[in-house]
Amino acid sequence: MIAIGQPLPAGEFTFITDEGRQTLDTRALFAGKKVVLFAVPGAFTPTCSNAHLPGYVVLADEFTARGIDALYCLSVNDAFVMKAWRDAQGAQAITMLADGDASWTRALGLEKETGAFGGVRAQRFALIAEDGVVRALRVEAPGKFEVSDAASLLTLV
Structure with missing residues (x-):
C-alpha cells in the first residue's frame, strides 16, 4: 500500500466533458499542485452518494x-458513469477520476475484492498529495466511513 512520503504511481485517466473525451496523465493532474484525492467503492452507491462525495461538494x-x-474523486467505474454521477451530485468542483480497470487503484495498493458486488473496487480512502507525493493518508477499515470524510480530511490541510 502506498505510504506517506511516496510518489503517486504514473497513470492515465479518461474524462468525458462537454467538449468530448480527453485523457490526462498523473503528471498533468498532480505536478506542482496540492490536491485532495478521495476514493469510493462505487459511483451511485449509498454511502458514496449520500455522504462521501456530498461532504466534499459542501466543503x-x-x-x-x-x-x-x-479535489479528485477516484472510483473503479468508467468515465461515462463518473460524469453522470458528478452531474447528478452537482459536483462540478470535483474532478472525477475513472479507473475503469482498477489498474491505478492496484498500483496504489488500495484495491479490494467485492465479489459479486462489483469485483475489484477501491478501498474507501482519502489522501493529500503535494507535487505528486503523499503527505497524508487515511484508509477506512472495511465497512467503515470515519476517517476519509471531507470534515476529517479538512483538519489535515
Whole structure:
C-alpha cells in the first residue's frame, strides 16, 4: 500500500466533458499542485452518494481557501458513469477520476475484492498529495466511513 512520503504511481485517466473525451496523465493532474484525492467503492452507491462525495461538494470552497488546488474523486467505474454521477451530485468542483480497470487503484495498493458486488473496487480512502507525493493518508477499515470524510480530511490541510 502506498505510504506517506511516496510518489503517486504514473497513470492515465479518461474524462468525458462537454467538449468530448480527453485523457490526462498523473503528471498533468498532480505536478506542482496540492490536491485532495478521495476514493469510493462505487459511483451511485449509498454511502458514496449520500455522504462521501456530498461532504466534499459542501466543503470544496473551504479546501480551496486552505490552499488545495484540486479535489479528485477516484472510483473503479468508467468515465461515462463518473460524469453522470458528478452531474447528478452537482459536483462540478470535483474532478472525477475513472479507473475503469482498477489498474491505478492496484498500483496504489488500495484495491479490494467485492465479489459479486462489483469485483475489484477501491478501498474507501482519502489522501493529500503535494507535487505528486503523499503527505497524508487515511484508509477506512472495511465497512467503515470515519476517517476519509471531507470534515476529517479538512483538519489535515
